[in-house]
Every structure is written in structure tokens, then in C-alpha cells.
Amino acid sequence: MSHAAELNERQREAILATEGPILVIAGAGSGKTRVLTERIAHLVGDLGVSPYQILAFTFTNKAAREMKDRLERARPGATEMLWVGTFHSTGVRILRRHGEAVGVHRDFSIYDADDSVGLVKAVLSRHPNDARFVKSPRALRDRISRMKNDLVTPALAGEKAVGAGEQRVAALYAEYERELRRANALDFDDLIMKVVELFAASDEVREVYARRFRYILVDEFQDTNPIQMAMIDGLSSVHRNLFVVGDDDQSIYSWRGARVEHILEFEGIYPGTQVIRLEQNYRSTQTILDAANGVIEHNAGRKGKRLWTEGGVGEKVRVAGSVDEEAEALAVLAAVKREVAAGTSLKDIAILYRTNAQSRALEDVFKMGSMPYQIIGSVRFYERAEVRDVLAYCKALANPADDLSVKRIINVPRRGIGKTSVDQIEEIAVRRSGSMLDAMRTPGDGLGAAAAARCRSFLDVFDGLKLIADTEVAPHAIDAILKTTGYLKYLEEVYPDVEARVENVEELLSAAYTFAESAEDKSLRAFLEEIALVADVDSIDLESGQLTLMTLHNAKGLEFDTVIVTGMEEGLFPHYNSIDDPAAVEEERRLFYVGMTRARRRLFLTFAGMRRRLGLMEGGVPSRFLSEIPDRCLEEPFEPMLAPSGPLFSGRPGARWGSGRAIVNEYAQPAPAAEESFSQDAPAAGYAVGMRVMHERFGKGIVRRVEGRGGELRVTVIFDAGGERKFLASYAPMRPL
DNA sequence: TGGTAGAGGCTTTTT
DNA sequence: GCCTCTACCA
Numbered sequence: 001m002s003h004a005a006e007l008n009e010r011q012r013e014a015i016l017a018t019e020g021p022i023l024v025i026a027g028a029g030s031g032k033t034r035v036l037t038e039r040i041a042h043l044v045g046d047l048g049v050s051p052y053q054i055l056a057f058t059f060t061n062k063a064a065r066e067m068k069d070r071l072e073r074a075r076p077g078a079t080e081m082l083w084v085g086t087f088h089s090t091g092v093r094i095l096r097r098h099g100e101a102v103g104v105h106r107d108f109s110i111y112d113a114d115d116s117v118g119l120v121k122a123v124l125s126r127h128p129n130d131a132r133f134v135k136s137p138r139a140l141r142d143r144i145s146r147m148k149n150d151l152v153t154p155a156l157a158g159e160k161a162v163g164a165g166e167q168r169v170a171a172l173y174a175e176y177e178r179e180l181r182r183a184n185a186l187d188f189d190d191l192i193m194k195v196v197e198l199f200a201a202s203d204e205v206r207e208v209y210a211r212r213f214r215y216i217l218v219d220e221f222q223d224t225n226p227i228q229m230a231m232i233d234g235l236s237s238v239h240r241n242l243f244v245v246g247d248d249d250q251s252i253y254s255w256r257g258a259r260v261e262h263i264l265e266f267e268g269i270y271p272g273t274q275v276i277r278l279e280q281n282y283r284s285t286q287t288i289l290d291a292a293n294g295v296i297e298h299n300a301g302r303k304g305k306r307l308w309t310e311g312g313v314g315e316k317v318r319v320a321g322s323v324d325e326e327a328e329a330l331a332v333l334a335a336v337k338r339e340v341a342a343g344t345s346l347k348d349i350a351i352l353y354r355t356n357a358q359s360r361a362l363e364d365v366f367k368m369g370s371m372p373y374q375i376i377g378s379v380r381f382y383e384r385a386e387v388r389d390v391l392a393y394c395k396a397l398a399n400p401a402d403d404l405s406v407k408r409i410i411n412v413p414r415r416g417i418g419k420t421s422v423d424q425i426e427e428i429a430v431r432r433s434g435s436m437l438d439a440m441r442t443p444g445d446g447l448g449a450a451a452a453a454r455c456r457s458f459l460d461v462f463d464g465l466k467l468i469a470d471t472e473v474a475p476h477a478i479d480a481i482l483k484t485t486g487y488l489k490y491l492e493e494v495y496p497d498v499e500a501r502v503e504n505v506e507e508l509l510s511a512a513y514t515f516a517e518s519a520e521d522k523s524l525r526a527f528l529e530e531i532a533l534v535a536d537v538d539s540i541d542l543e544s545g546q547l548t549l550m551t552l553h554n555a556k557g558l559e560f561d562t563v564i565v566t567g568m569e570e571g572l573f574p575h576y577n578s579i580d581d582p583a584a585v586e587e588e589r590r591l592f593y594v595g596m597t598r599a600r601r602r603l604f605l606t607f608a609g610m611r612r613r614l615g616l617m618e619g620g621v622p623s624r625f626l627s628e629i630p631d632r633c634l635e636e637p638f639e640p641m642l643a644p645s646g647p648l649f650s651g652r653p654g655a656r657w658g659s660g661r662a663i664v665n666e667y668a669q670p671a672p673a674a675e676e677s678f679s680q681d682a683p684a685a686g687y688a689v690g691m692r693v694m695h696e697r698f699g700k701g702i703v704r705r706v707e708g709r710g711g712e713l714r715v716t717v718i719f720d721a722g723g724e725r726k727f728l729a730s731y732a733p734m735r736p737l
Numbered sequence: 738t739g740g741t742a743g744a745g746g747c748t749t750t751t752t
Numbered sequence: 753g754c755c756t757c758t759a760c761c762a
Contacts, residue, residue, distance in 0.1 A: 060752080088752055113751075136746080188752060255750065355749055360753090377751090411738095418738045533752075553750045575749055591750080614747065615753040 007038070014276045015039045017243075018047065018215065021270035023263070024245040027307045028292075028597035029283030029559065032245050033063075036217055037070045039243065043215055044078045051082035055213040055235065059220040061086060061534055063557060083213075087228050089533050091191035094198070098205045102198045107525060109185040109399040110532040114383060116187045117141050118404050123175050130172060133165040144173050148189035149225045149257030151196070182433060184401040192227050199234035210238035220557070221246030221266075225257035242270065248303050249296050252553060252591045254583075264303060281307045281597075283559055285314025288603050291633035292596040298628050299586045307597075316635040317603045319568075319626055324617075325358070328608040329365035330712060332564055333731065335604055336371065336547060339562050346372065348561035350548045352595050354573040358566060359549055361612075366547070368714060369731030370697065376540050376550035382531060386491060386501040387508050391528070393481045396462070397469040398525045401435040410436075413490035415458055421451040437462070461485065474527035475512035482509070552595045563599035565592070568607040569620035592625045687715045687729055687736060696733035698725065 007015070011031055014024050015038045026032035040056065043049040058064040064084045072079045083090065095104050111119065121137045124130065134140040147157055154174035161167045180187060186194060199206035216236045218224065221244040224232070236242045244266065251260040267273040281289055289307045296302070320335075322328040332351060339349055351362060356377050366373050381387060392408035400406075403426070410425075411417045428439035428446040439446075440455040447455070465484055469477040482488060488505065492498045515530060516522040540548065540558075552565070567573055573592065578584035596603060607622045687693070691703045693715075701719035705726075708714050713729040727734060 086752065138747095191752085252750075253752095256752080357748055357753095414739080416738065420738080551750065572749095577749060588749095612753075 008280055010276055010278050010280070011035050011038075014278070015042050017274055017276070018043060019241055021240060021266070021273040022243045022276065023221075023266045023273050024243070024276045024278060025263070025303060025305060026245050026247055026278040027281060027305055028247065028250065028594070029281040029307070030278035031282055032219070032278060033067065033070075033557075035278070036219060036245060037067055037074065039217065040067075040071055040082070041074045041078065045075050049215065051078050051080060053212060053214040054082050054217070055090070055215070056082070056084045056217040057087055057090065057219060057232075058084060059086065059223065059557065061089065062540070063219065064089075086533065087224075087231060088188060088191045091195045091231070092529060092533070094195050094209065095186070095191065098198060098202075098208075099194060101202050101205060102194055103181065104186065104194055105184050107184070107399055109183065109395050109402045109405070110191065110529065111180070111185045111187045111404070112382075112532060113141075113188065114388070115185075115404055116145075119179055119183075119187075120144070120172075120176060122404070123172055123179060126175075127168075127172065130168045133168045134172075140169070140172065143169060144176060145187075145189050146257055147173065148187075148193050149227050151193075151226055151230060182401065182430075182435070183403050184399050185404070189227070192231055196227060196230045196234065199231075206234050207238065209235055214239045215241045216243065218242070218244040219246075220250075222248050222251040222260055222263050223253040223256075223258040224262050225253075225259060227257070229259075229262055240270070247305075249299070249305065249590055250556070250594050252556065252587060252594060254587055260301070264301075277305065279305055279307055281309045282311075283600055284309065284597060285312055285601060287314045287316055287633050288596060288599050288601075291317050291603070291629045292593050294630040294633065295589060295596065295625055295628045296593045299589055301583075301586065315602055317605065317629060317633050318635045319605045319607075321622065322606065322608050324610040325361040325567075325608045325612060326365065327712075328566060328606050329361045330728075331606055332362060332566060332604075333365050333369050333371060333728070335564060337731065339602070344561050345545070346547045347542055347545050348600075350550070350555065350558070350560040350563050350598065352550060352552050352555050352563060352565045352598070353567050354552060354575060354591075355567075356551060358572075362549060362566070365728065368726050368728040370727065370733055371547060371731070372545070373547040373549055374541065374544055376548065376554050381504070381507070382534075384501075384504050386495075386505050390478065390481060390487065390505055390508055391531075393465070393485070394469075394474075394478065394524055394528055396437075397466050397477070397481075398528055400437050400466070403429065403436045406436050410458060413485055413487060413493075416454050417451065417458065421447065421455070424451070425455070469524050472524075473516045473522040474524045475509060475516050477524045478509050478512050552591050555598050556594055559598050559600055561600045562602045562604070563595065564604040564606065565595045566606045567611070568605050568623040568626055569611070570623055571618075571620055572611070573623050573625070589625060589628075687713070692737040693717055693734055694737050695719070695727075698723070700737070 011034070014022070014035045018039070024032065024035065026035070036056065040054060043054060044051055056067065058067060064086065067084055068079045068082070071082070083093070085093070092110070095108070096106055099106060099108070117137050120141045124134070124137055124140065152160070154170060154177050157170035157173055158167070161170045180190070213235055216232065218232060232242065246263050248260050248263045251258060254260070267275065286309055289309060293306055320331055322331050336346075336349055340346060353359065359375055363373070363375065382391070389408065389412055392405040395402050395405040396409060407422060407426070410422060424447050425436050425439050425443070428443060429436045432439065437459070440459055443452050443455065461484060465477070465480055468480045472480070482505070488502055491501050491505070495501055511531070512527055515527050519526060519530070542548070548560070571579065574585050574588035578588050605626060607626070608620065610617050610619050687703055687706050689703050689706055692700065693703055694700055695717065698719045699721055701717040703715055704718050704724070705716035706713065714726055715729050715732070716724060716726045717734070718724045
């Protein structure tokens with residue numbers, strides 16, 4: 001074992017305990033990643049176990065990559081035959097090899113969430129009368145997903161269905177499954193579910209893997225769902241050397257079917273389990289830990305654990321209220337500036353929020369203040385329309401049975417194949433249980449002559465591309481798609497904001513080139529697989545020198561010197577949809593706990609008295625979680641009080657909470673709470689319309705508009721080089737000429 | 738078939 | 753407030 005001296009007693013114990021079922025309860029920042037890595041290093045280096053016999057599950061691809069990198073450094077060569085990955089990527093690996101046994105053809109497509117919703121829509125459109133049983137296509141997809149994660153097959157759903165609504169949902173689920181199979185596609189859940197089915201269907205295949213993997217490790221065990229548990233169980237069915245690491249206090253994915261019970265009941269499921277607890281924290285200050293402990297203690301259903309550190313007491317947690325979300329964003333910007341002035345690097349600061357929608361106000365202010373930031377999540381790269389178009393070509397070429405993708409590209413760029421024709425083609429395909437492409441090849445009399453001719457020319461394009469896609473590497477195939485179809489020209493014709501879209505397509509192309517440089521299998525299919533499984537967090541660059549913005553969920557597993565959690569209001573955090581369910585509120589509280597424990601040195605919490613929600617201004621009261629932080633951890637005791645009846649809070653009448661005291665009045669006034677709470681630099685120099693200015697990044701320009709005052713003075717500038725931009729006068733690196 | 742305008746829904750979190 | 757879908761007209 002390397003660096004044994006630096007490990008604490010518990011960590012060493014966890015690394016050395018290699019046989020049988022082991023449950024490690026690892027608090028935030030207790031060095032669990034290190035334990036996992038060192039344990040593998042110990043197995044390989046000291047016990048002579050072949051990496052071929054080890055399988056490790058991580059929550060994200062990024063975590064997998066990091067684990068491999070660390071291990072490679074500790075034991076060069078050890079990672080070669082080792083399997084490390086997410087449940088989904090591991091599922092794909094298994095299914096590509098042995099999927100045929102459960103009807104999964106080896107060149108299957110992977111449908112992401114949007115694809116699934118698209119398929120659900122297609123199914124629903126054939127049963128217009130069933131629309132009344134589901135809230136939305138998305139809601140139905142979520143229900144289907146939940147069923148899959150709970151190991152409920154369509155048949156089982158049909159048996160268990162009570163009432164007409166559930167009967168129909170089960171029937172739609174069954175049809176959705178049939179459609180997936182017709183398209184030779186698997187959705188995200190299938191990537192795991194089909195493995196479980198495979199193991200159930202074939203003891204032989206199960207044993208191939210169960211015998212091979214003598215040691216199985218699972219990270220973030222608190223967020224496994226029943227289907228993943230079943231996969232783990234099958235894989236470990238021979239050797240039972242199952243090592244799971246988790247923290248019941250950080251379980252934040254129950255909405256995805258995750259069960260904390262897997263941790264709480266692990267000892268019962270696997271008799272003879274050795275339990276090891278890691279409670280010493282190596283990340284945060286004692287004050288931050290006390291604050292986090294104080295909050296999480298309000299949860300009833302937990303194993304119980306108290307983090308401690310040998311590090312210092314550190315600074316107190318700061319709470320600041322603002323009038324509205326823009327003022328909150330300004331307060332955040334001021335805090336960031338102050339942190340930077342005090343010597344913290346931007347890359348060590350993170351802004352966290354409950355919902356992606358909250359990023360907008362922050363982004364606006366950061367843009368105006370010329371603050372460099374990277375945003376994780378929000379509108380994901382692979383969800384952009386133009387990227388999806390190109391990917392649809394790729395998917396259809398890799399798997400011609402993929403009707404969803406074919407439908408997306410059939411008239412993009414425009415080929416005069418309209419909705420009517422597409423419907424007719426689909427009809428033929430469904431009737432024959434074949435693919436739409438086949439239907440187009442021999443349409444019979446189900447399609448008009450003119451439409452058939454247009455389909456023919458589409459097929460010519462498609463077949464030409466298919467030849468290239470089957471033989472060339474991924475970037476060449478994508479390049480051919482763009483050139484042959486004239487896609488970039490199409491973008492120009494259709495969208496006003498061409499530039500950004502062309503850039504996105506080029507980024508996709510360059511991602512394919514990067515992929516081809518390092519990947520062993522450089523085919524289009526391999527590239528599709530890679531990007532189907534990447535999450536947004538996978539692309540986070542912590543060395544970019546930028547401020548990082550993301551949801552609390554995405555922050556799991558990360559750490560920063562300074563963390564600012566925004567939107568600490570009832571209804572937002574905890575969220576409206578959780579507020580009247582005690583178990584759901586506990587999950588929100590765990591999410592807050594996750595957020596707090598990301599901070600190494602300083603923690604800021606902000607809330608706003610008003611916020612725009614779905615286009616309407618609504619008033620809010622500070623989150624109950626704020627009052628759960630022990631006073632001694634706070635810079636100033638937090639004294640929530642009931643809002644006086646006034647215009648500001650009339651949005652949510654009777655919104656009472658906690659002790660029934662009122663919000664301090666100053667939050668209700670349009671006072672610059674930002675300056676008061678975090679202090680701020682001197683206000684901006686005077687700008688006037690028509691004035692010439694010089695900006696550090698954008699050069700010279702002329703002032704078109706001046707709004708606001710003091711620290712919130714905003715200046716709109718038209719630059720000589722072209723382009724109009726809005727800045728915060730006090731922050732932008734700009735001066736009058 | 739394609740373009741546009743208005744309506745409606747959406748936002749909780751994601752592999 | 754923004755995006756997507758639908759209905760209607762050219």
C-alpha cells in the first residue's frame with residue numbers, strides 16, 4: 001500500500017478489508033475516492049489480483065476517468081484490463097457482447113431522454129383517447145422510467161394495474177417497448193434493465209461475468225436504484241466480494257428511483273457484512289461542518305453520523321438577503337469579486353442553485369460585469385437542435401431501423417417530404433413491423449408517386465452516406481454528412497442566429513476528431529456511444545480559471561474553496577413540489593447538506609424577496625433550512641420573521657414558516673442589500689450617452705444607454721469593431737475616453 | 738408542403 | 753419569459 005502513513009485507521013481498514021461484503025459509510029470529504037483507488041491498488045499491487053477481475057462502478061464518467069488516472073499513477077499498467085464506469089456504460093459493454101440472448105441486436109442505438117419523450121409522443125399520437133390519462137408525454141416517460149427502475153415490466157404493470165387509467169398506461173408502456181425494439185434502440189434505463197433480464201434469462205452468461213469479477217466496488221451507493229442493485233447482485237453472485245461506499249445523508253436521487261434503503265438495509269441483504277465508518281473530514285472547516293451537521297440533524301431517517309476535522313475553525317457562514325433575483329446576482333458578483341481580491345482563484349469558487357432556470361439572472365449579471373464563468377447543465381450541448389440534427393444522421397446511419405432519427409432527418413434540409421408523406425411512410429412501416437427506410441424503398445401504393453420519387457432521392461443520399469459511415473472514421477463520416485446534405489447552408493436559411501449554430505456543429509465535428517485521436521474504435525457507432533453516455537459534469541473543466549455555475553445535483557462529488565448557494569427560499573429550496581411531503585423535504589435537506597459540504601473554506605448563502613417564476617414575479621420567504629443552521633456558525637444570527645402584509649409578499653399569502661416571526665423589513669425595501677451584506681467596491685465613474693469608452697476586451701465604443709445607479713449602473717455600448725453589449729459600470733474593465 | 742402567428746405549457750433535480 | 757406545438761393560410 002502506498003503512503004500508508006497518511007491514511008487514518010478507518011481508511012486503512014477499508015482498504016485492507018478485501019473479502020466478503022463491506023459497507024463503508026463515508027461522510028462528505030472523508031477521502032472515499034482515495035480509499036477506492038488505494039483499495040484497487042492494494043488488490044493489484046499487494047495481493048496480485050489481476051485487474052481483469054475487478055469491476056468498479058462510479059456515478060459519472062468523469063469520476064471513472066479520474067479513478068483510472070489516479071490508479072495509473074499509483075500502479076502503471078493496472079488500469080488496462082480493469083473495468084471502471086457508470087452502470088450505464090458497463091451495461092452497454094455487456095449488452096454489445098451478449099445482448100442477443102435477450103433480443104438486443106449488437107448495433108443498437110441508445111435513446112437519450114429527449115429521444116424517449118419523442119417516442120412516447122409518437123405512441124401517444126396513435127392513441128389520442130389516452131391523452132386524458134397522462135399529464136404530458138414527458139410525465140408518461142417518467143412513469144415508464146420509474147417502472148423500469150423498479151423492475152416492473154409491461155406485463156407486470158398490466159397485472160398490477162388498477163382502473164382504466166393504469167391499464168392504459170401499462171398498454172402504452174408495452175407499445176413503447178415494442179417501438180423501441182422495432183427501432184433496435186434501448187433507452188437509458190434499458191442499458192441496465194436488459195442486463196438484469198439477460199442474467200435472469202441465462203445463468204451461463206451471468207456466470208461468465210460473476211466468475212470473472214472477483215472484486216466489485218460501488219461508489220455513491222446511496223444513489224443506486226433497484227435495477228442497479230439487481231445488476232450488482234447478479235455480478236457479485238459468485239464471489240460476493242462486494243465493496244460499497246456511500247453516505248445516506250447524501251442521497252439525492254430518489255426521484256430517479258434511488259433507494260437509501262440499500263444502505264440502511266445492506267447488512268440484512270448481505271449477511272456477514274463488515275461496516276466501516278469514515279467520519280473524519282479532510283475538506284472543510286469545523287464551522288462549515290457544524291453548520292452542515294446542524295442542518296442534517298433535522299432529518300429523521302438516517303444512520304446518524306457526525307463529521308469532524310482536525311483543520312481549523314475557519315470563518316463563519318454568511319447569509320445575505322436581496323430584494324429580487326437581480327439584486328441577489330449582484331450580491332453574488334460582489335462576493336466573488338471580494339473573494340478574488342482576497343486571493344481566491346476563480347476556479348476555486350462555485351455558485352450553486354436548485355434549478356437550472358436560476359442561472360439566467362446570474363449569467364446576465366456576470367456578462368455585464370465581464371466575469372468569466374462556465375455553466376454546467378442548463379441547455380446541454382447535445383440537446384441543441386442543430387447538434388441533434390447531425391446526430392440523428394449519425395444514429396440513422398449506424399442503425400437504419402432507428403425511425404425516430406430517420407423522421408428527424410427525412411426533411412432536413414428540406415426535401416419536400418412533408419408531414420403527410422412521413423405519416424404514410426410510418427404507417428407502412430408499422431403495418432409491416434419493419435423500418436421506415438425499408439418502407440420508403442418499397443412503398444407499394446401507400447405513397448403517392450411524387451412523394452415516392454422524393455423518398456428515392458433521399459435514399460440515394462442516405463445510401464451514399466452509409467457507405468462512408470460504415471468504412472470511415474467518425475469525423476470523416478460527420479464531415480461527409482455536412483457536405484453531402486449541405487446542412488450548414490440549411491442552417492443559414494432557417495435560423496437567424498446562424499453563427500452560434502454553425503459553431504455548435506463545428507464543435508461536434510471537432511469532438512469527433514478528438515475522439516478519433518485517442519479512441520481504439522474510431523467508428524461512428526463508437527463515437528455515438530461515447531457521447532450518448534456523457535453527462536454535462538463530465539465536461540467540467542476545473543482548471544479553466546473560470547467561475548463555475550451549476551445545480552446542486554451536479555455539484556455532488558466536487559469541492560471548492562468558496563461555495564455560494566443561491567435561492568435559499570421556501571418554494572425554491574425546498575422546492576414547491578416537495579414542500580408538503582416530509583420525505584421529499586428530507587431529500588431537499590440532504591441536497592442542501594451536499595451543497596454546504598462542497599465548501600472547503602467559505603460558505604455564502606443568499607436569498608431573494610422576489611423572484612420571477614414562469615414569467616411572473618412572486619414573493620418568497622427565506623428557506624427553513626437557514627434557520628436550521630446553529631447560530632454560532634453564522635456571522636450574524638439569522639432571525640426570520642413573518643412578512644408584514646405588503647405588496648412584496650402578497651404573492652404568497654399566508655406563507656408562514658418556522659417560528660412565525662417576520663422577515664426583517666429591510667429585505668422588503670429596494671435597498672442595496674448586496675452592498676450591505678458583502679461590502680462592495682466604489683461605485684462606478686460617470687458614463688453618459690454618446691460618450692466614447694475603452695473596454696479591455698472589446699476595445700473602443702460609444703455609449704448608447706445608461707440605466708440604474710450606484711453599484712447597479714448599467715451601460716450599453718456599441719463597439720467600433722461591431723456588436724452591442726451591456727455592462728455593469730462598476731465591474732466592467734472599461735473607462736471613459 | 739411550408740411559413741407564420743398565437744396558444745399553451747413549462748421548470749426540480751439527470752445517467 | 754421562452755420554447756414548442758398547432759392551426760391556418762399561401
